[in-house]
Amino acid sequence: MRLPAAPSPALPGPAEPAGFSGPPGLRRTAAFLAFSTVAALTAGWPLVARAVPDGEGLGAGQVLRLGPISTQRVSLRVTGVGWRLSRDRSDTGTDFVLTRDGIRLRASRVGLTRPQDADRLWTGLRQVLRASDGGARLGAPRVVRTDTGRAGQTGSVSEGGRSGRAFAFASPARDYGLQVVVLGEPGADAGALREGYALARTAVFAREGV
Template structure:
């Protein structure tokens, strides 16, 4: 009886890994003052509590679409130019058939600059995006992957979340 009583909260945590996020929720990503903010777009996104850590990564899912936002520390501003090549290597680790297309310039709705390109893995397609604050001290890498049967509106909401990235410490 004691083992069951002590273990019940752990079982509950294991079964309740996903936290539903309301539309408009702000997610702060990064340690200390070096944060990026993402705005959840659309209702129904679930945050994986076990795979997410506000200092380093958020993993969200909704109706066949996965969004992973990660914090990347840079030791020098010069490393910013190496991010796409590094992202290509990292993306090929889980699946050798992963393909990351060439980068294209992108600017978020709040003025963050970076690069984006197509991403395919395991029959799923989407994008990979890297965004940087003006001081180039860190980066945010976001991948979005959707299955062929995913609702296009959910993919559009994921793209809107990527475009929502802001670096508040650089705001005037």
């Protein structure tokens, strides 16, 4: 999944990616979420890069942390075996891509300027997907919970001939969030896909004690 390019820092605010629609307030919020996903990709990647060489397999139970400082991080625990870190398809910040047997998992930390923006993480994710691929589809969300009980949203997703599920969770203080998209090629192993979904649900935010 290619995210839309961030606007020049000289501009007064983020430009709306192509394909945005809806009320002006919603467009601004979705544009901000898309911009935040890209603009935040500058600090957390070294935490992962130092720990895992490019292409090296990840062990079951290995913890990956995203975020610039310890109080702003979210952790994910590798579920199952066979996952590999794809640094060449990841950005140098709080965003990483894991691959396994025709499955791609992208996890992105998204900064939020207002607590109410946490309620629009799903809308922002839909706009990001459509801006990068006009044929991408994100289904209606339903409630899902992390392994620690934090409520979030999940729904079906399809992009570029792949299909799977997406997840969105907000931090306890609603000042940043996590978006995870798990996509499998046609015929991808169903068990591996389920482990990708389970990996998304391992999310633990800093203020939850990790």
